[in-house]
Amino acid sequence: MSKTTFDERARSAIADETLQRALARVLNRFRVDRDIALGEVDTLRLRQRAREIRDEALSHLDQYLAQFADNAARNGAVVHWAADAAEANRIAVEIAQSHSVTRVTKAKSMLTEEIGLNHALEAAGISVVETDLGEWIIQLAGQRPAHILGPALNLTRTQVAQVFARHLGVFVPDDIPTMTALARRELRAKFLEAEMGISGANFALAETGTVVLLTNEGNARFVTGLPRVYVAMVGIEKVVPTWQDLAVLLTLLPRSATGQRITTYVNLINGPRRVGEADGPDKMHLIIVDNGRSGLLGTPYQEALRCIRCSACLNVCPVYQEVGGFTYNAVYVGPIGAVLTPAIQGLARYHELPHASSLCFACREACPVMIDLPRLLLELRRQAAEGQPSPIGWMERLGFRLFGWGARQTWLYELAAKIGRFALRRFARDGRVPFAPFPLSRWTRARDFPVLDPRPFRERWKSQ
């Protein structure tokens, strides 16, 4: 992990005018479309129902996962269980090798991003091509996704043209139809030559062992249907009990995500090609991945596993809108990333992320499965501050301890106010403080500080 702080990384994002324009434009469109799409349904009732569905699945996770795996196996899929990233990657590589696979296509998947699957496959000499357009662009550019749904939203079309040109070694004009046609031609060839396809899963339906995939580009159909071998990577929390439950989540997910009533493609995959069927893979493997998720069960952070990766919390977050995805230095970004990353990977490394929020509560208001994100951020802050050992510096811990004692002594509070007023006076210009010494210099970096009133209210009260 880099040694820079969140706010230092934010600085370069804030200074990047191209990124700022892209974030403002894309997020605003997501917000407007989402409001319109949710305006058509009984949002509150649906959200409450969605929360119940997700909580039901999470509180009987072992049972529903077993049901999903049994049904998927009955459908003809080979089911594998992976405890962590290394095991999931090893299984995927072994599947590829056992089928003599050298070329893999992938549909967009945050889980495979999380476990670094592409690196593992490439290290085994297997070529991997992302086929979601945005995901392919950032793969070519060597970047991480900047947003759960719009992985390349930070790049302009001119930058994309440059990425394409570098990859293909030819001149690429930056007009959209030409670039789309080019991507289509390139990816078609990849779809046809791949021996194995890998996707994630938006939902894993326990009732029938069905893998549910939502896309807008149709690439998941090629990835899951064309190659000889198909591998679905499923996070353990993705399980949904029944088709009725799925209907509720399918009503909310696209509306909360992109403001669509439904995505252009919804794939419901029930195993490999059966006898008499014209297409589909010969072999289907399911890799069910934990990678730290089960550690959240029974903790206050369990509700974060309700997340259906719609990214509504990113789209309404004032912090995310200013700093974008890279500033988080994590796979999952925005408010949900600021919870999941430290909750799963540890506060020692990620204690700063829960503070990347003004606690404005917009994320809680937007979440379709009603995750109380601000409460989880606060709980993580508490765990960091009160934990033994604490990743928070001793000066801050001592400072707050003294504050807790001092702020209960009225005389001390009054004395501290007097000292503060006196100390700030020499920095005041025209009734404002444009520069103050540490720690208030952190405030005056961004705006002026007011002077303390010469007569606080408690003194004025005597004469009322």
Next chain:
Amino acid sequence: MIAETSRPHRVALFITCLGDLFYPQVGEATVRLLRRAGLTVGFPRRQTCCGQPAYNSGFHHVTRQLAEHFVNVFDNAEYIVTPFGSCAALVKNEYPHLFDDDPKLRERVEALGRRTYELTSFLVDVLGMDDFGATFAARATYHDGCHAYRGLGIYDAPRRLLAHVRGLDLFEMGSPVWCCGFGGTFSVRMPDTSGAILEEKIRRIQATGADVVVSTEFGCMMNIAGGLARRGLPLRVIHLASILAGDVR
């Protein structure tokens, strides 16, 4: 709004530390408004800070000490009214969580929270008063505090009060409930991120052409006023209570 028999008689003013030290004249305006509503106003002198900086920094044991202090100071009050919505939200929404291990005390804290009100919602929703006969000729825009809006559900009350101010024209900014970037300790932990959110807020304010920003949040007021001053912009940031009490012109 409510039956005459249960109409409040006495209120205790919870000025908050920022109000006490930076905006004492808003406290005085609040007292005058409450007195004009026929109420007896008290000021428990031992009150200090509600502990929000500690709470938002994760120091919940420290906040709990200050919450206990708050309970001791205000326990006898019939109603507690504050001109700072964020601190009202802390008392009402967050304090109870600090006492999960002590059901009796938690109940006392919750009861106290139910008697605690942000000023504008107290005036409009509890007292049923939305016209204080104030006059203030201004082009104004209103900034909602996140905790007042999303924590306490306050949106209409301040607007109803503003609608009755003679000479005041309200020009709503794009999404007035978008955060101003203050966030308490967030503003000093992540000053550049906070400053960028503030920049966005100021852009929205400027787009209205208003010359006055009205708010009921001392934290947001310090932040927005500081940002405007830093940019040399002549806009004024004024608490709604000062306008209602006729203190500004």
